Amino acid sequence: MKIVTICGAGIGSSGILKVNAERVLQRLGLTATVVAADIASVGRVAADAQVILTSAEFVEAIGPTRADVVVIENYFDTDELSVKLEAAIG
């Protein structure tokens, strides 16, 4: 399984999401590759992704995709991330 985290620069906020998504996956006992990327490269990087984690601001720019686009409000709330990731994956 592949999960892509998206922000404007592909560093910083998407990096925070990547780190916390990996922590949550481990807690849930799930295995996935998590890649941080910028919005400009989402088409390429997320072509084979099952889940895209991002902020509400990027949903429109991500456009049509086969992946589940999951909007995270508090990047540091691993409970929010856990509930939303489990819903998207399960």
Added chain:
Amino acid sequence: MSLPALADRAIVLHARAHDWRAAVRLAGDALVESGCTTAEYTEAMIRMVDDHGPYIVIAPGLALAHARPGSDVRCDGLSVVTLAQPVEFGHAHNDPVRVVIGLAGVAPDAHLEAVAQLANAFNNADAIPALAEATTRDEVRAILTGGAPA
């Protein structure tokens, strides 16, 4: 890149900003002051919000200001600005902002270790209010290295 030791110049406490641009600029100025970036990087951080919206407000009360690595970044750096008066960034859930973190990295991958440490500090929900209330730079350093009082 692990979290760079925060120099005094990189920490600005209870600063005044009349809007989000001024708040991001304070974080950018602190990066410039600490010798890590040029003024162009500050403008690039502001442009990220102009281009993409207030997504840098990644948690209640916290903005993570950053832009892409480039020639305007001289070294990996971090700055912390706390605001005397909270500032609206226009975020649907996480406004108003009381703490702005400025982040700069010379290479994309180098950021991850630093952001992992930021995540360590801020996954503690008390860290953002504690930072906003901090009165000394040592308090800020302690909170960011996970030593925040519960």
